[in-house]
Amino acid sequence: MIKKQGKGVSRKEFIKKSLLGTAALSGLTAACASGTGEKGPNIQTKKKYRWTLLTTWPPNFPVVGEGANLFAKWVQEMSDGQMEIKVYGGGELVPAFECFDAVSSGTADMAHGASYYWTGKAPSAAFFCAVPFGMNAQQMNAWMYSGGGLELWREVYAQFNLTCFPSGNTGVQMAGWFNKEINTIDDFKGLKMRIPGLGGKVVDEAGGSALSTPGAEIYTNLERGVIDATEWIGPYHDYKMGFHQIAKYYYAPGWHEPGPVLELMINKSKFENLPLNLQAIIEACAYRFNLWSLSEFETQNSVYLKKIQEEADVSVRKLSDDTLKSLYSITQQVISDLTASDPSSKKVYTSFSAFQKQVTDWSEWSEKAYYDVFNKL
Numbered sequence: 246m247i248k249k250q251g252k253g254v255s256r257k258e259f260i261k262k263s264l265l266g267t268a269a270l271s272g273l274t275a276a277c278a279s280g281t282g283e284k285g286p287n288i289q290t291k292k293k294y295r296w297t298l299l300t301t302w303p304p305n306f307p308v309v310g311e312g313a314n315l316f317a318k319w320v321q322e323m324s325d326g327q328m329e330i331k332v333y334g335g336g337e338l339v340p341a342f343e344c345f346d347a348v349s350s351g352t353a354d355m356a357h358g359a360s361y362y363w364t365g366k367a368p369s370a371a372f373f374c375a376v377p378f379g380m381n382a383q384q385m386n387a388w389m390y391s392g393g394g395l396e397l398w399r400e401v402y403a404q405f406n407l408t409c410f411p412s413g414n415t416g417v418q419m420a421g422w423f424n425k426e427i428n429t430i431d432d433f434k435g436l437k438m439r440i441p442g443l444g445g446k447v448v449d450e451a452g453g454s455a456l457s458t459p460g461a462e463i464y465t466n467l468e469r470g471v472i473d474a475t476e477w478i479g480p481y482h483d484y485k486m487g488f489h490q491i492a493k494y495y496y497a498p499g500w501h502e503p504g505p506v507l508e509l510m511i512n513k514s515k516f517e518n519l520p521l522n523l524q525a526i527i528e529a530c531a532y533r534f535n536l537w538s539l540s541e542f543e544t545q546n547s548v549y550l551k552k553i554q555e556e557a558d559v560s561v562r563k564l565s566d567d568t569l570k571s572l573y574s575i576t577q578q579v580i581s582d583l584t585a586s587d588p589s590s591k592k593v594y595t596s597f598s599a600f601q602k603q604v605t606d607w608s609e610w611s612e613k614a615y616y617d618v619f620n621k622l
């Protein structure tokens with residue numbers, strides 16, 4: 246079994262704090278002392294605010310959970326103590342996947358998670374997090390901040406009395422861990438794979454069987470052959486889960502999650518009733534969280550990919566061009582079905598896809614042209 250890893254956290258400890266906790270919602274009201282809504286600038290009076298930040302991650306989860314703790318610290322420092330935020334891991338106050346409702350109803354003030362968890366509430370929410378063969382982190386940031394993406398996201402969330410800020414990005418993920426070779430699209434036939442979201446729908450359409458297994462159950466399921474494959478995040482988090490000890494092949498790239506945006510969602514009424522200085526501080530700290538987390542993912546993933554390559558008996562390889570092309574055409578059909586059935590998805594994807602084409606055309610002459618040259622040096 247796996248012993249202590251990383252920052253002194255064993256795999257067992259790491260995954261036992263499941264994404265799906267069971268703490269009762271009833272405990273939240275007492276624990277959450279919220280701001281009570283004075284309008285407009287209020288710096289003079291220095292009314293103090295004590296807010297609650299729920300997260301969909303286990304407590305202190307590497308990068309994103311740690312980032313939520315840092316976010317709270319930054320807000321407190323920048324506001325000189327005017328706003329204090331207490332952070333809770335998934336399941337500590339409410340189950341992870343009830344964060345949306347808790348913040349929407351005002352039971353909690355804010356939450357950190359990923360918008361594609363909420364597609365059951367709003368199918369178009371998927372486009373603000375990760376789309377198979379969608380945009381990378383740099384391009385998602387450009388769409389959000391400068392290309393109209395964030396306005397569309399807030400329009401969708403406003404129906405739930407929520408507002409939101411991008412606050413984190415994993416960068417390009419890995420395609421996942423497999424116990425059989427994937428040489429062609431036909432190798433997905435009969436494949437039981439843990440892969441949530443739109444990527445999972447693509448695997449289903451390719452003849453596989455996609456499951457949305459909670460994080461805590463993946464290792465055991467893969468080890469026992471309940472599943473043949475799983476995606477998770479990238480080398481850093483995957484290593485901590487121990488997948489390199491039980492899977493034979495580690496494939497790139499994460500075609501299904503090329504630049505997932507993580508979210509800070511806030512109860513809209515409460516946010517709008519904050520003094521303007523605190524609104525500005527939250528916005529600034531969300532930007533900081535966004536940049537900090539992408540930098541952490543990029544750094545740690547590069548370190549841990551090397552560890553996996555050097556320490557583990559795993560073949561690290563890339564999916565073939567033909568396999569990726571087939572996954573791409575299936576993706577187009579899956580998205581076409583979604584946009585045909587949901588007007589909001591159609592509106593959001595129209596913006597998303599136009600922006601992706603625009604920046605991809607530019608990247609031919611910028612990022613790609615640079616990589617093409619650099620790789621030959």
Ligand code: CA
Pocket residue numbers: 418476477478502
């Ligand atoms: Ca993933």
